[in-house]
Amino acid sequence: MEHQLVIVLDFGGQYDQLIARRVRDCGVYCEVRSYKTPIEEIRRLSPAGIIFTGGPNSVYDESSPHIGKEIFELGIPILGICYGCQLMAYTLGGKVAACDRSEYGKTETYYDRSSVLFGGIHLPETATSWMSHTDYVAELPEGFRVTAHTANCPAAAFECPERKLYAVQFHPEVNHTFAGQGMLDSFLKNVCGCIGDWTMAGYAQTAIQQIREKVGDGKVLLALSGGVDSSVAAALLAKAVGEQLTCIFVDHGFMRKNEGDEVEAAFQDSGMRFIRVNAKEQFMARMRGVSDPETKRKIIGEEFIRVFEQEAKKIGKVDYLVQGTIYPDVIESGLGDSAVIKSHHNVGGLPDYVDFKEIIEPLRMLFKDEVRKLGTELGLSPVLVWRQPFPGPGLAIRIIGEITDEKLTILQDADLIFRQEIAKAGLDREINQYFAVLTNMRSVGVMGDFRTYDYTVALRAVTTSDFMTADFAQIPYETLAAAASRIVNEVPSVNRIVYDVTTKPPATIEWE
């Protein structure tokens, strides 16, 4: 089934992905395209609407992204946001000037509710919008009228309904803009005529059909890590091509407690060929005497590829290799050919020796939360769908210093208790990543009448949106107390628990 399409034309703004997410939240399928997309391509795509994003530039900079006038002649509704709003005004003959005072943050905004964007939604005449600009539209192009203003911005929104052109200086996609989602929804439904036909059930159906057509009776190979993306990709492929799919799950032994079994159980009845390689002994042997974090990562990466290669060779020639690339990867790698380079990079060198015809990326157009929705739609276990990010080298980089069987067991047990307590407190979907670390430090304690000299376990929990920066999670003391008490009582060789209260930067999320 073909969905109505909206194009988010990317001018380099910081909220581009967010705009796309919000459009999809309205049930409308959209794709982010570069502002350089040729007009013929836009005509061919025949979108129901176009949204110009913000951008860091000033329209008067020569190097700024510009756009030809023809796009406004297509008869396709356009909404310009921030830089996109200024660009619309400038390109159509209006004037843009530097603000006396730039506006940043929450700004009191006066709306004219006779505008289709602002009427019919729960928006008072005065409400907060989120501004972030140093230029403003000083003079409108001919035929436009102002529909919102602020103390410092006389044209916070303007429009020419006859030409289906709309512009807002503020950011409706940001939560701080009161009723911003309603404004976007109104643009999509009432101006573009979108019906909101984008659902995960529909997506799954179409994707399965397309995969079947593409793969035919070919053989498909997937490296399953147990992470959300590769698990959902596996579930989708299994539904589409059943036993033509082989998933290889290399269990390096550094998974969290029971995790290897959970992954196996989730795919047992899926119809695909599922190969679990229990390679713990091999990995442990290579980790003996190793305590440097980067060396650990390197060894695990190499060994992973070696084990995968051995198994893949047994299958013989495959036609397709599946990758769990998701939309943010595609957008971040520049919306161009570079996306392909990154996807090769993602499989960690596998294409060099696994002989295959083509890569399939079935999640390429989905955001992370959509991947989770798809996983749920496909009936995948919540344990996998809601799995928090987990580093490839696993617990090996959460055991400081050399790894031993004893330390691995201690960490798996402590980590499980922490996860259970977080779930009990209902925080498991709120905190983005949380885990235990086995420090390489022992300290003195007392248990009964005896002196102990045992390990310190550190607990780490962070909230973050991009994993580039992070805050430590402000977990209730009761939850910390419950986890600490259970760990020291239930896990032998641990007598002290500390909670990591550093942000990233300067610390990283992982300890190694």
Ligand code: XMP
């Ligand atoms: P850091 O510790 O750098 O972590 O703040 C940021 C995010 O990346 C994950 N991470 C890794 N993922 N291989 C991976 O696949 C690795 O070697 C690795 N190191 C860190 C980490 O869990 C966090 O989500």
